[in-house]
Amino acid sequence: TVADKMMELRKAGEPDKLMYMRGRYSSTATDLLYGTLPKIYGTPNYFSHSAICAEAEKMGPGYTQGFFGYRDYDLAKTKCLVIWGCDPLSSNRQVPNAIAKFSDILDRGTVITVDPRMSASVAKAHDWLPIKPGEDGALASALAHVLLTEGYWSKEFVGDFKDGKNQFKAGATVDEAAFDEKQTHGIVKYWNLELKDRTP
Numbered sequence: 001t002v003a004d005k006m007m008e009l010r011k012a013g014e015p016d017k018l019m020y021m022r023g024r025y026s027s028t029a030t031d032l033l034y035g036t037l038p039k040i041y042g043t044p045n046y047f048s049h050s051a052i053c054a055e056a057e058k059m060g061p062g063y064t065q066g067f068f069g070y071r072d073y074d075l076a077k078t079k080c081l082v083i084w085g086c087d088p089l090s091s092n093r094q095v096p097n098a099i100a101k102f103s104d105i106l107d108r109g110t111v112i113t114v115d116p117r118m119s120a121s122v123a124k125a126h127d128w129l130p131i132k133p134g135e136d137g138a139l140a141s142a143l144a145h146v147l148l149t150e151g152y153w154s155k156e157f158v159g160d161f162k163d164g165k166n167q168f169k170a171g172a173t174v175d176e177a178a179f180d181e182k183q184t185h186g187i188v189k190y191w192n193l194e195l196k197d198r199t200p
Contacts, residue, residue: 006041015042023049057093075101079109085136087119114139141198145170148191157183170199 009017020038022029038046050056062068072094075081078101088098102124105111111125116133131139147153148168159182161167167174168191176188 010041016045018043019045019047021047025049072097075105078105081105081109081111082114083111083121083125084114087115087121089120089124138198141195142200145195145198146200148187148195153187158187159184168196171196 006018009015018038018041020033020043022034034046034048038044048055058068058070061071070093075098086092088095089102092098102111102121106124106126110127111121112127112129113119113122113125114129114131114136115122116131118130122128122130129139149166149170151166151168159180161178162180163178167178173192173196174188176192179188181187
């Protein structure tokens with residue numbers, strides 16, 4: 001039984017080998033199983049539904065814009081929708097909104113999907129990039145590399161080189177003092193540490 005297996009780990013001095021993962025919230029799952037059991041048992045390994053859903057969703061705008069809250073997207077005016085590793089037509093906080101506005105986006109613009117699997121959004125999209133699982137980071141780094149080397153970043157938001165000449169060249173380290181950064185933080189440092197060699 002589950003209790004016998006748990007007791008085996010405790011007797012072996014390995015309570016940390018127990019991991020508890022829970023789904024959506026309920027008084028039993030939250031207070032008893034998630035809140036109390038792992039602490040009493042002695043494992044630090046317990047994860048909530050929020051770790052891969054709503055709370056994680058807040059992290060992107062939280063760390064990039066300082067807004068740790070729920071937000072929705074302006075699908076009514078979207079002309080190019082890039083759907084990367086998710087399917088807003090079947091799962092997300094605003095499924096009915098995405099379904100209602102999706103056909104209008106297809107009519108007025110472009111829908112591009114980046115996903116290793118065929119999803120509802122992929123089936124309707126104009127373009128599908130079926131990357132291999134786990135290669136999202138490589139693709140994102142290559143895209144960022146191209147955006148910087150080709151000068152496609154938003155200079156009004158990010159900033160620009162003080163002399164007006166793009167110094168982002170493949171393989172070349174850039175002097176951080178040469179860039180006048182505005183709303184971002186550490187773009188040149190990120191280039192030097194991560195992006196300079198990440199060509200497509």
